[in-house]
Structures are given as structure tokens and as C-alpha cells.
Amino acid sequence: MDAGATIDDVRDRTETERTRLGSDKVLIAATDATLETDAVLTAAATRESGLATVLDRWAAETESAVATQFETAAEDAAGRTDRIDADAGDPDGFLDHLETVSGTAQRVGVGLVAAPLIADQLYLQVVSFFINEADEQRADTFREIRREASALDDGETALGYLSESERETAAAAATEAIEAAYVDYAETLEAMGLDPKPIC
Template sequence: MDAGATIDAVRDQTETERDRLGSDKVLITATDATLETEAVLTAAATRESGLADILGQWAAETDSDVAAQFEAAAEAATERADRIGADADDTDGFINHLDTVSGTARRVGAALVAAPLVADRFYLQVVSFFINEADEKRADTFREVREEASTLDNGMTALEHLSESERETAATAAMDAIGAAYDDYAETLEAMGLDPKPIC
């Protein structure tokens, strides 16, 4: 598989999980059922700050061409966190999963492929939240954040630096990361007495 086919395979194999991660229930889990502006901003800032920290650490640890993609993605996540302008919390199930990933190929899959695909679904609901709040300024901000956070440019470039077998490893790690995001989402909803299966 080339880089594009690798990303397509991840998309195909995780379609159900990503659809459910794009439901309106995702903000219920991200905010502990506190659907208020500050809670939503904190959830978004937590995701971006955590991603920036992990990617920055990986960039420093990686002795390959892929380090540049980790560094670029870390800088972009830091910029998004600054734009969101809220204090980050210290808990996020997806970021906690990323913190367990080792090996360059697996890290490429988890953070440069899976993270943008998950971000696309998460920010879809953040935009919808602010539209419903009649806060068009923040809705516009998060439309931009969504577009930037969901870009796969760094993932595509990083995958091109890997061998075919490494790309297969990256694809598996991306699927595992999306699965972890979904499992955290589903378990949180179930703990609240809600069913994660219906797609909204």
C-alpha cells in the first residue's frame, strides 16, 4: 500500500466507529454531560494541548525524517490550543491512548492519521454546539480549527517516509487508536446509562 491507500484503508475499516464519534453524544462524554460553553472549550483545549505535548515529545525522540512531521503537527496543535483560549484539563481518553504508543510507524498511524480523523468528527459537533448557541464567531473559529485539525498532510508525508511494511503497521496503529477513542466514548456513555450504538 502506498500512503494514500494506507489512509483509505484506515477510513474504510473504521467507518462505523468514526460515524458514532461524530454523533451529538460525543460532547456529552467530552464534557461529563456539562454542555456549556466553557466545558466545550476546555474539552477542545485539552485535546489540542495534550496532542501538542505528545507530538513534541515524539519529535525529540525520533531519529528519522518523520520527526519533522511530528514537530509540524505539534506546532499546529499548539496554535489551535492558543486560538481556543481555554485552560486545558488533564484528562482525555484519546490522548491517554496516544501516550501508550511506541515505535515510529505506530506513532505515525496513531497521531498523524487517526488523530485527524477523530478530530474531524469531534469538531463537527463543536461547530454544531456553537451554532445552536447562536455564537457564530466561535462557530467560525471552530470551522477553521476543524479544517486544520483534520488535515492529513503530515500523515501523508510521514507515511511516504515509511516502508510498505511500516505503513501496514501504521495503519493497524491508526485503527487501534480510533478503536480506543470509540471504546472510551462508548464506556463513558454506558456509565451514564446511555446507548452509544445509535448513530445520530
């Protein structure tokens, strides 16, 4: 598989989890059922700030061309944190999972493929929240943040530096990270007495 096919493979493997992570319940889980502007901003700032910190550390620990992609992605996440303009809270389940990842290929999969795919779903609901709040300025800001945070350019470039077997490793790590994010989401909702599965 080339880089593009690797990303498509991750999408195919995680379609169910990603769809559920894009439901309107994701902000209930992310804010501990506090669906207010400050709580939503804190959840977004937590994700971007935590991602920036981890990616920056990975860049420093990586002795290959992939370090540049980690560094660029870290700078971008830090920039989004500044635009969100809110204090970060305690790390969420996905950020906790990032702390367990070692190995360059695994980190490429998790930080540069899984993270953008998850961000696309999270920010879909953040945009919807601010539309419902009639806060068009913040809705526009988060449309832009969603577009940037879900971009896979760094991931595709980094995957291109890896061997085919390493890309398979990256895909497996990305799939595992998305599944871990879903498990955390599901367990959080279940603890609130809510069903994480969509009502059909």
C-alpha cells in the same frame, strides 16, 4: 499500499467507530454531560494541548525525517490551543492511549492519521454546538480549527517515508487508536446510562 491508500484503508476499517464518534453524543461524553460553552472549550483545549505535548516529545525522540512531521503537527496543535483560549482539563481516553504508543510507524499512524480523523468528527459537533448557541464567531473559529486539525498532509508525507510493511503497521496502529477512542466514548456514555449506538 502507498500513503494515500493506507489512509483510505484506515477510513474503511473504522467507518462505524468514526461515525459514532461524530454523533451529537460525543460532546456529552467529552464534557461529562455539561453542555456549556466553558466545558466545550475545555474539552477542545484538552485535546489540542495534549496532542501538542505528545507530538513534540515524539519529534524529539524520532531519528528520521518523520520527526519534521511530528514537530509541525505539534506546532499546529499548540497554535489551535492558543486560539481556543481555554484551560485544558484532565487527559481524555484518546490522549491516554497516545501515551502507550511506541515505535515510529505506530506513532505516525496514531498521531498523524488517527488523530486528524477523530478530530474531524469531534469538531463537527463543536461547530454545531456553537451554531445552536448562536455564537457565530466561535462557530467560525471552530470551522477553521476543524479544517486544520483534520488535515492529513503531515500523515501522508510521513507515511511516504515508511516502507510498505511499516505503512501496514501504521494503519493497524491508527485503527487500534480509533477503536480505543470509541471504546472510551462508549464506556463513558454507558456509565451515564446512555446508549452509544445511534437510534435507527
